[in-house]
Amino acid sequence: MSAPTATLRSEWAKLTTVRSTGWTLFAAFVVTVAFGTLVSALSNSDYDSLSEQEKLSFDAAGTSFTGGLLGQLAMIAFGVMVIGSEYSTGAIRSSLAAVPRRGVFYLSKVAVATGAALAVSLATTFATFFAGQAALGSHSTTLGAHNVLRATFGAALYMTLMAVFSMGVATMLRSSMLSMGILMPFFFLITQILASVPGAKKVAEYLPDQAGAAMVRVVPKSDLPYGAGGGFVIMLAWVAAALLGGYLVLRNRDA
């Protein structure tokens, strides 16, 4: 049983010595900010064509976070590759030979990657907020406005938790390709489709991305049974389930 701090240092070294870490996190930042700013600029120029009702419920902060829809895919890729690359390269055997206590190994890896994801998510959401507000011109809001700071942190936490959720899924599936093949279409297509099917709509409301969307909203959606706090709790439950599933697979399967 190697000391947990030694394992943490080792996992940090692993994270910072592969290129995929840099480019997935960089992509998450760039895509989120660029897309958020673009949507904000378009909203600004189209604002006058909105109906009175739409103008009243216009969410300036939420508009600047729109980029997160695409940026989260890069975060998912980050979470998947942190774990999946151990399996695809066979490095998992060296790793577990070095740290045979699998719980310590898993916790350290997830903790280090979560820290990195959180730092990048915070930088990303604040950057996209300010860039988006600048693009919104006269229709912008400020961090001091009601619920805006909470929504900004909500957006950062959502991005981070998507990465952590993906780590759990990748540990269960033990493959980058398989995890990406399931997670990407799931968050891009399936939740949208489910949400538009009447019967499945109630279920779809509790999927991670819907819960996450609630965390980012300044004005709660009236037809959703929970608010930002509820969304956070639902998201945490998904993440906990994925991590637990990953742990059970890691603990019980042969490496």
Place this chain on the structure above:
Amino acid sequence: MIELAGVTKQYGEKVVVDDLTFTVRPGCVTGFLGPNGAGKSTTMRMMLGLDRATAGRVLIDGEPYARLKEPLRRIGALLDAKAMHGGRSAYDNLRCLALSNRIPLARVDEVLQEVGLGEVAKKRPKGFSLGMGQRLGIAAALLGDPEIVMLDEPVNGLDPEGIHWIRTLMKRLAAEGRTVFVSSHLMSEMALTADHLVVIGRGRLLADTGMQEFIDRNSRSSVRIRTPEPEKLRDALAAAGITATEQASGVFEVTEAPAERLGELALEHHVLLHELSPQHASLEEAFIALTGEAAEYRTGTSATATADAASSAGPDAPQTTGTES
């Protein structure tokens, strides 16, 4: 010291490793021999706690692997050359391992120099040849300066110079009093390096014996005699009470007497000899004979070849190289 007691691994109905009990001792090279698919790699993975044994246990210096503190300082293993992250430099791969077991980072440079990868330390193993990957895996095994070194098929992919290097390395490690456990499917390779042999086939223990003992027991030697005067020779041998098998016209095989004695006899009886040569059955044949029935994967043709080699195993039998398919 590695102790296995009743170690069994089952995948569903299939028993891959069947009740293995043996001990790997320090101060010598123990060869772990068996045909492909005999369960060698599975056994080694169980020793490292990577695969869970269905039954039985493995103790490393009296403790299960999972309980070892900083295991890389106790036991270093090369399982397969590709157990490294291809996108992380050779140096960084080893640095990550070193950090997890609090091994001084100076060791990373040391072992990279030792295996001859000093110049490509900053390169990523993705572009490495099989031989270089193997060297990197060996560097990882030596990283913690462990008392036990375990190598799974280390000569795979190495060039002749590399093979010579790994043999010397294993002997040196054993001479330093370490426990060296090395697997191979090649008897010829083991004969050159191992002091002790553990042979398995179909997951079962077939032999656990000293190398010299194994050689003495299994290498039948005989003398081949060729003469244009077979009648005279047969009489001469009969007079001395020596039986000979006539393999072809004028070609005899004698197992009961050494070449010197047969030469003297021929001289006494004025028999003209065209050939008088000692023959040794190869260890490879002994190995094939031992594992013949236990071989797991064989094509129809090589099964026949193996059976032939096993049954004749005589001086005229072809020198099979033991690359079973």
